[in-house]
Amino acid sequence: xxxxxxxxxxxxxxxxxxxxxxxxxxxxxxxxxxxxxxxxxxxxxxxxxxxxxxxxxxxxxxxxxxxxxxxxxxxxxxxxxxxxxxxxxxxxxxxxxxxxxxxxxxxxxxxxxxxxxxxxxxxxxxxxxxxxxxxxxxxxxxxxxxxxxxxxxxxxxxxxxxxxxxxxxxxxxxxxxxxxxxxxxxxxxxxxxxxxxxxxxxxxxxxxxxxxxxxxxxxxxxxxxxxxxxxxxxxxxxxxxxxxxxxxxxxxxxxxxxxxxxxxxxxxxxxxxxxxxxxxxxxxxxxxxxxxxx
Amino acid sequence: xxxxxxxxxxxxxxxxxxxxxxxxxxxxxxxxxxxxxxxxxxxxxxxxxxxxxxxxxxxxxxxxxxxxxxxxxxxxxxxxxxxxxxxxxxxxxxxxxxxxxxxxxxxxxxxxxxxxxxxxxxxxxxxxxxxxxxxxxxxxxxxxxxxxxxxxxxxxxxxxxxxxxxxxxxx
Numbered sequence: 001x002x003x004x005x006x007x008x009x010x011x012x013x014x015x016x017x018x019x020x021x022x023x024x025x026x027x028x029x030x031x032x033x034x035x036x037x038x039x040x041x042x043x044x045x046x047x048x049x050x051x052x053x054x055x056x057x058x059x060x061x062x063x064x065x066x067x068x069x070x071x072x073x074x075x076x077x078x079x080x081x082x083x084x085x086x087x088x089x090x091x092x093x094x095x096x097x098x099x100x101x102x103x104x105x106x107x108x109x110x111x112x113x114x115x116x117x118x119x120x121x122x123x124x125x126x127x128x129x130x131x132x133x134x135x136x137x138x139x140x141x142x143x144x145x146x147x148x149x150x151x152x153x154x155x156x157x158x159x160x161x162x163x164x165x166x167x168x169x170x171x172x173x174x175x176x177x178x179x180x181x182x183x184x185x186x187x188x189x190x191x192x193x194x195x196x197x198x199x200x201x202x203x204x205x206x207x208x209x210x211x212x213x214x215x216x217x218x219x220x221x222x223x224x225x226x227x228x229x230x231x232x233x234x235x236x237x238x239x240x241x242x243x244x245x246x247x248x249x250x251x252x253x254x255x256x257x258x259x260x261x262x263x264x265x266x267x268x269x270x271x272x273x274x275x276x277x278x279x280x281x282x283x284x285x286x287x288x289x290x291x292x293x294x
Numbered sequence: 295x296x297x298x299x300x301x302x303x304x305x306x307x308x309x310x311x312x313x314x315x316x317x318x319x320x321x322x323x324x325x326x327x328x329x330x331x332x333x334x335x336x337x338x339x340x341x342x343x344x345x346x347x348x349x350x351x352x353x354x355x356x357x358x359x360x361x362x363x364x365x366x367x368x369x370x371x372x373x374x375x376x377x378x379x380x381x382x383x384x385x386x387x388x389x390x391x392x393x394x395x396x397x398x399x400x401x402x403x404x405x406x407x408x409x410x411x412x413x414x415x416x417x418x419x420x421x422x423x424x425x426x427x428x429x430x431x432x433x434x435x436x437x438x439x440x441x442x443x444x445x446x447x448x449x450x451x452x453x454x455x456x457x458x459x460x461x462x463x464x465x
Contacts, residue, residue, distance in 0.1 A: 025387035028361040032383065035365075035376030036426045046375050053369040057321075061370060064321040136324035138371035142423040142431050145372040146326070174372075181372055188430070209431055267326070 051176040055151065058179030062135040062149050069268075129273040130154045132180065137265065144187035144209060145170070148270055151178040156272040159238070167244035167261035168192070168232060169270050180272065184264050185245065186211055193235040194245055196228055205230060205245055205258055213246060215256040224248045224256045240275040308461050312347040312355040315457060316363050319343045319450075324370045337442040340367055341415055342450045344382050345408055348389040349396050350458060354465075360386040374426035381419050385411060401451075408447050413440040 039046050080087070116123075132150025150156050152175050162169035162182040170190060174181035183190055190207040194215070201222035205213040215224065228248040234241030246260040297305070307314075319339040340363065347355035364379030371378070388411065389396070396404060416439055420431050 025357040025383055025390075028357050028383045029380055029387075032361065032364075032376035032380035036374055036380070036422065039375045040426055050369050050375065053366065057366065057370055061321055061324060064318070065325040068322070068325045134326050136370055137326040138324055138373075142377075142419065142427075143372040147324070147370065147372075183372075189427075209435075265326075 047174070050174060054147070054174060054179045054181065055176040058135060058147060058149055058151075058176065061147060062133065065135050127273055127275065128155060129271045130156050131269055131271050132156070133269055134267045135179070137267070142209070144184040144190075144207065144264065145173070146182050146184065146264065146267060146270070148180045148182055148272065149178065150272055151176045151180050153177045155274075156180050157274065160272040160274050161239055161243070162270045162272055163243060164262050164267060164270050166263075167246070168239065169262050169264070169267065171238065172272055182270065182272075185213060185260050185262075186264065191216075192239055192245060193233045194230045195233040195241075196222065196224055197231050198228055199223075202233055202235065203230075211259070211264075212249070213258040213260060214252075215248070215258055218256065226250065230258050305465075308465055309354055311457065311461050312343075312351055313359045313363070315454060316340060316343040316347065316355075316359070317366070320363055320367050320370065323367075337439065337446045338412065338416060339446070339450065340364075340378070340382070341385065341412060341443060342408075342447050343454060344385055345389060345411060345447075346451050346454045348386045349404055350455075351462065352390050352393060354462070355386070357383050357386050357390075373423060377419060377422045377426055380422060381415050384418070385415050401448075405444075405447055405451075409444050412443045412447075416440045416443065 035046065130150045132148035132154070134146045135149050136147035138145050138147075146169075148156075148162070156172060156175060158172050158175045160172045160180075162171060168185060170182045170184040170187070172180045173183045184207070185192060185205065186207040186209065188207055188209045192205045192213075193202065194205045195202050199222060201219050201224075203215045203218040203222075206216050207213055215230070218224065226248055230245045230247065232239040232241055232243045232245060244261050246258040248256050249259040250257045319342075323336055323339045344355070344360050344363070348360075360382040361379050364382040365375065367373075367378040367382075368375050396407075416436060420436050424430055
């Protein structure tokens with residue numbers, strides 16, 4: 001009896017299974033289409049899923065990237081050995097130049113501190129930051145972002161600013177417990193309010209998925225020149241002012257092109273810094289405002 | 295009667311090989327290679343693997359494999375969820391539907407078919423990214439990416455072929 005029933009179920013199910021197998025591809029394509037539409041219309045619904053995968057895949061990507069990084073270190077070491085002599089000469093020269101700058105910086109620092117004391121400017125609050133290793137570099141022509149092995153468990157949060165020694169890297173757009181995604185300056189969705197260091201004209205440094213940024217909304221009177229340094233302006237409350245972004249390297253259709261100081265392809269470690277800026281990213285509701293003054 | 299545990303694990307691992315190797319390529323393709331300008335034109339290693347296994351072992355590489363690996367690729371690379379997954383499932387479907395055509399054909403022919411499929415797949419990825427994330431990629435970069443992917447097919451397929459002969463010969 002049991003056998004017969006099982007047999008009949010199999011016989012009944014057979015056409016459906018065939019149909020299911022034939023249409024598996026169709027079903028999966030539909031599923032992907034739904035994911036794309038939902039991701040476009042309600043990105044928050046998929047965020048939980050993304051961060052979950054991020055947390056699992058982050059350490060795995062880290063493990064896979066280790067041998068790649070190790071072999072690259074060896075190649076770098078060989079290249080370094082080959083250019084040891086010329087590199088040494090350049091470094092000596094640079095060191096002499098930097099020693100002069102150090103004297104200037106020291107005296108400026110002392111003067112700055114003295115002036116701050118006289119004007120009673122409150123000191124900047126200490127910054128919290130966490131350093132993470134870059135374990136994945138998405139690259140491709142569609143997205144410019146990196147995966148960093150540091151997450152909310154380490155104190156990082158969405159909206160934190162990613163910086164490297166050379167300057168601004170980007171900002172955290174997705175955060176998991178153990179890993180974070182940093183949207184790079186060069187991504188098409190990245191728009192950073194900047195000022196020309198010389199002249200202080202404001203502009204927006206917009207990524208376009210190439211390696212360079214375009215300086216948009218620059219005042220017509222401003223005349224950026226090749227070599228001009230660009231730093232963040234702090235407008236919009238996403239990035240703090242004064243972080244080096246890049247230098248003007250050329251012009252295309254009358255728009256200045258900026259080469260970022262940070263070479264994304266060579267990033268090894270980034271710092272995720274909490275500047276206490278909520279910016280335009282959605283934040284948890286603020287505590288009720290307290291009345292100020294007495 | 296059931297085979298001994300070790301043997302079953304062995305068979306299972308061998309059967310999972312196409313999926314596992316593709317997974318490895320998904321992870322490798324996002325590994326931070328510190329080459330200047332490399333990141334701008336990453337070749338479609340995953341696309342090569344999906345195409346290879348669908349041509350040679352469609353019984354071990356199912357649409358679901360393609361979909362899951364594509365979704366993982368989407369999350370790791372930060373693309374809109376579903377874009378790579380959909381492209382890989384469509385590549386799988388298009389190859390499987392023409393499976394009879396590939397039976398007994400030599401490498402050159404398979405490669406030339408890949409030469410048609412890869413640019414179409416990459417163009418579709420570009421189109422879907424445009425729809426999903428309003429990201430219009432540079433056509434020149436897309437072209438270089440397609441050419442690089444086609445050029446990398448022979449070495450990657452050779453490696454995958456070695457693995458196939460080593461582990462899947464009797465399966």
